[in-house]
Amino acid sequence: MELIENIKKIYKYLIISVISISFSLFYIYSKKMLFDFSEHKNIEFSIKQENKQFNFFGKKIFLEKEFFDFSINEDLITELIVSKSSQRPDSKIDKICFEFYCSSFSTPITVFENEKIYIKKEDNIFTRSLTPTNYWFVFNQNTNSRIKIDLFAEIENSEKKIINTTFYKNDSDFLIKDRKKTISxxxxxxxxxxxxxxxxxxxxxxxxxxxxxxxxxxxxxxxxxxxxxxxxxxxxxxxxxxxxxxxxxxxxxxxxxxxxxxxxxxxxxxxxxxxxxxxxxxxxxxxxxxxxxxxxxxxxxxxTRLHINIIINNQRFIIKEGDILIKEGDKFLVKRNNFDLH
Incomplete structure (x- = not known):
């Protein structure tokens, strides 16, 4: 009987321990969490109660306590120059085009609306990536003078796969394409x-x-x-x-x-x-x-050394090689393939 009582006590303690651990885990994971940008390829996240910050284009970005939400330092928003760009006059693409620039880019970047501009982390600094990564920008026209910018981050091994933050910039008249530009x-x-x-x-x-x-x-x-x-x-x-x-x-x-x-x-x-x-x-x-x-x-x-001055039926013409005289009714007309008289 004593053995049975001991087994019951052990079983009781085990149940209490399991319940305690479960409640502890539930309490921890129910708290607001922040994710860390580690040196690994994918974004990791950890349980922290204080604000976390990391470098983006050399500027500090603060991660807020709200679950997977983050905001961008005002210095970075100020530094970004964004402009609605002209397209080729013969372009058949009806999408809006934007240009944006900041000091961490060697050259300004041209992008269409809703196009993903991927960025990568190197030496704790973010720069543009030509291959898909876990971070990207998306630009859209908000009003005639304001441009909406979304910054996205993809998080693996979590229920909320993608997070984003949004900010706005006024359309700049500054010709950012002329900055640090190597001309063709x-x-x-x-x-x-x-x-x-x-x-x-x-x-x-x-x-x-x-x-x-x-x-x-x-x-x-x-x-x-x-x-x-x-x-x-x-x-x-x-x-x-x-x-x-x-x-x-x-x-x-x-x-x-x-x-x-x-x-x-x-x-x-x-x-x-x-x-x-x-x-x-x-x-x-x-x-x-x-x-x-x-x-x-x-x-x-x-x-005048390159052209001939002629009069036909009281009409005066200055013509050169390649010009064609066409008679319409009682008058002559000159058809020119090239109007450059040089």
Missing amino acids: VEFEEFNKAYWLDKDLFMQTLDFKVNREKERLVIGNSTIYIDSKDLLIFKNGSWKIANENENTTKYPIANIRKVENNSIYLEGFSINGIEKYNFVIPKKNDFFDSNKKNEELITSIKRR
Whole structure:
């Protein structure tokens, strides 16, 4: 009987111990938990009551006591520069494009709305990753002047797989693409280009197509362009795209705006990811009216050697090789394949 009583006591103590341990575990796991970003590939989490912090782009980010919630330090939010970006004018993608930049990036990043931008941890600092990781950004347009930014983290071995925090940035007018940017070779010519204003010689002739266009000197070529035209880099030089040209195969550029002393151009890589902004200055000589007159006379002398002045049925034409005369009724019309008179 004594043996049976001892067994009952042991069994009773075991039951009490199991119940105590169970309640203890329940109490611990029912508390708010924070996760640590360890050196392992996946995110680990541990049971802590105090705030936990880690570095993100070199800034401290604080993890709050609420279960799996975290917020971003205001310094980082201030440092991030975000801008709604232009797309290639010939793009068939209707998604909004954004650019963002902070000091930890070697170059600014271009991203479409809802596209995941993955980040990775190296030496306790987060940088962009070209392969999927446990952390990523997503950008969306909130209003015309505000951009919504979500930062996500994926947690394995937990019921709540993904956590996120949201913050907002005003759309910046700052041309962030010009910061720390290595320019592509084909766009380097724009850094040496200049603007010659409208063509005085053209304005004395009945060339309605070109006389109101701006003249840009790019490399060894003078190009007549307005806001409707698209420049393409084809066969080693920049030129105006033809009406039916498949421009998606080439780097392109177009006029963004014209001011008194400068023309602003936007350039786009073939894939549309790289965008460049250029300010083309007006050549200083052309502020002088005497210089303008000299340019007009020089242009007439040089270009009249390349063209023929003819009169047909009291109609005067200046034509060059490649032009075609077409008779419509009693009049002749000139069809020109290239309006550049240089």
